[in-house]
Amino acid sequence: MSELRSVVEALRSESLSGLPDARLEEDFAELHRVVEQLEAEGLRRLAEIDRRGLYERDGHLSCAAWLVAQHRVAFGRAREAVKVARGLEEMPVARHALDEGDVSLSAVRVLADAREVDPDAFARAETTLVEAARMHSLRDLQRVTAHWRALVEQEQTPDPEERMRRRRSFHASVSFLGMVKVDGNLDPETGETLLTALSAVLDAEAHSRTREDTRSPAQRRADALGEICRQWLDRSDRPQVGGERPHISVTVGLDVLKGSPGTAEFDHAGAVPSSVAQRLACDASVTRIVLSADSEPLDVGRRTRVVSAAMRRALIMRDRHCRFPGCDRPPSQCDAHHVVHWAKGGPTSMANTILLCRRHHRLIHDHGGFTLELVQGRPVFGRPDGSVLQERGPP
Numbered sequence: 499m500s501e502l503r504s505v506v507e508a509l510r511s512e513s514l515s516g517l518p519d520a521r522l523e524e525d526f527a528e529l530h531r532v533v534e535q536l537e538a539e540g541l542r543r544l545a546e547i548d549r550r551g552l553y554e555r556d557g558h559l560s561c562a563a564w565l566v567a568q569h570r571v572a573f574g575r576a577r578e579a580v581k582v583a584r585g586l587e588e589m590p591v592a593r594h595a596l597d598e599g600d601v602s603l604s605a606v607r608v609l610a611d612a613r614e615v616d617p618d619a620f621a622r623a624e625t626t627l628v629e630a631a632r633m634h635s636l637r638d639l640q641r642v643t644a645h646w647r648a649l650v651e652q653e654q655t656p657d658p659e660e661r662m663r664r665r666r667s668f669h670a671s672v673s674f675l676g677m678v679k680v681d682g683n684l685d686p687e688t689g690e691t692l693l694t695a696l697s698a699v700l701d702a703e704a705h706s707r708t709r710e711d712t713r714s715p716a717q718r719r720a721d722a723l724g725e726i727c728r729q730w731l732d733r734s735d736r737p738q739v740g741g742e743r744p745h746i747s748v749t750v751g752l753d754v755l756k757g758s759p760g761t762a763e764f765d766h767a768g769a770v771p772s773s774v775a776q777r778l779a780c781d782a783s784v785t786r787i788v789l790s791a792d793s794e795p796l797d798v799g800r801r802t803r804v805v806s807a808a809m810r811r812a813l814i815m816r817d818r819h820c821r822f823p824g825c826d827r828p829p830s831q832c833d834a835h836h837v838v839h840w841a842k843g844g845p846t847s848m849a850n851t852i853l854l855c856r857r858h859h860r861l862i863h864d865h866g867g868f869t870l871e872l873v874q875g876r877p878v879f880g881r882p883d884g885s886v887l888q889e890r891g892p893p
């Protein structure tokens with residue numbers, strides 16, 4: 499291993515500016531080949547670590563989890579590395595071709611992926627598939643393995659509908675800054691259900707859309723999916739989990755709700771700006787949990803609705819729809835907004851609450867955006883530049 503390090507050291511001290519073009523390309527090709535072989539050797543050791551269960555020593559639940567924690571590898575890459583390492587142990591023909599430099603490590607990854615479908619069938623077809631890897635580009639190899647995979651699946655499940663259903667998957671994972679990445683494959687029936695629900699929400703929006711919509715179609719679909727989930731969560735006949743109807747939870751200090759700087763946190767997506775917590779708490783069920791100085795819960799209060807059902811009905815009678823000038827989204831898409839936030843002492847009274855659709859509610863709570871004040875009991879909306887938007891009174 500120390501020899502390896504001194505080779506790297508020698509490479510590093512080499513000056514590149516004076517190298518002829520041909521040498522530079524040759525060097526790159528040679529390095530690329532060696533790097534792949536080194537990586538293959540790394541994977542061979544990884545497979546041995548996996549076999550001996552060394553990752554269990556520090557309590558890691560899998561070899562991939564160990565890679566993530568010990569070597570700061572992204573989880574997706576760690577899982578793939580373990581898959582390829584294990585696969586190579588069972589793919590002698592591919593291993594040999596890789597060692598000889600006949601196939602690239604990228605091609606081996608494609609093969610290892612295909613092997614997962616049916617290891618036994620793969621063992622029977624390995625020589626042919628490796629031959630394909632030797633001859634074809636990576637893209638073409640992917641086509642070959644996809645074709646092979648389809649054949650194997652056809653043998654396993656002759657029913658084409660069942661074959662499609664088997665491929666269904668759905669992933670939703672938190673990525674940077676709390677964004678949630680969604681991707682997957684839905685079987686035709688579930689897909690049709692999703693598309694129908696999305697287009698129902700989009701149609702309803704198109705009808706009530708009176709101002710110019712600046713959202714892209716993709717953004718509109720994302721909002722529509724949120725609306726579908728929210729309405730499902732709002733249903734009162736849904737099953738309870740742990741004695742409660744699960745809804746989104748955000749943990750926030752009262753001082754932050756009152757406007758002090760600080761953070762708030764979603765259960766799943768993590769940290770969110772305080773303005774989001776203020777907006778969500780504006781019309782919500784609130785559980786009070788008092789924490790001691792060292793964050794031990796001292797007292798847990800009952801879950802109480804900020805705006806009662808009776809008051810919401812009265813608000814709907816009065817406002818009919820979103821009160822933002824020019825908007826007529828129906829009450830089902832509206833929150834009850836406190837003009838003066840309850841955390842800042844604003845009363846939950848008819849005089850201090852107003853119906854706003856989710857998008858306008860967001861607009862009002864965003865720092866530095868639109869404003870809403872009560873002037874002699876009447877709502878006055880202001881643009882970010884301070885000018886007043888014409889308010890349309892309740893009918």
Ligand SMILES: [Zn+2]
Nearest residue numbers: 777780835836
């Ligand atoms: Zn509000």
Ligand SMILES: [Zn+2]
Nearest residue numbers: 820825855858
């Ligand atoms: Zn609105």
